[in-house]
Amino acid sequence: MPVPNCWEFMRCGREPGGDKVEDLGVCPAATAKQLDGINNGRHGGRACWGVPNTHCQEIRSKVLGCVDCTFFKLVQEQEGVDFVVLQEILQALKDPV
Numbered sequence: 001m002p003v004p005n006c007w008e009f010m011r012c013g014r015e016p017g018g019d020k021v022e023d024l025g026v027c028p029a030a031t032a033k034q035l036d037g038i039n040n041g042r043h044g045g046r047a048c049w050g051v052p053n054t055h056c057q058e059i060r061s062k063v064l065g066c067v068d069c070t071f072f073k074l075v076q077e078q079e080g081v082d083f084v085v086l087q088e089i090l091q092a093l094k095d096p097v
Contacts, residue, residue, distance in 0.1 A: 005045025009071045028053050034092045038084045039075050046075050050089030
């Protein structure tokens with residue numbers, strides 16, 4: 001069963017080609033190629049809580065707000081013991097693609 005990326009689950013329209021890109025821009029999670037494959041997502045689509053400047057970050061405090069996010073909880077449940085929380089995500093963002 002395919003697992004959703006954040007932009008699919010949240011239906012924010014900020015993925016490349018999305019309906020809100022013109023107004024809000026492309027979400028950095030959707031283009032974070034360094035995070036491709038983390039939590040079985042595309043780019044940062046299942047590691048969005050570690051990506052700076054996402055729309056969710058603007059709405060609420062990053063990470064602390066994310067632990068209450070329904071998408072964060074879904075990914076955590078689906079990935080089980082393989083769930084990547086934050087340290088590996090931040091390290092991957094530092095590494096060049």
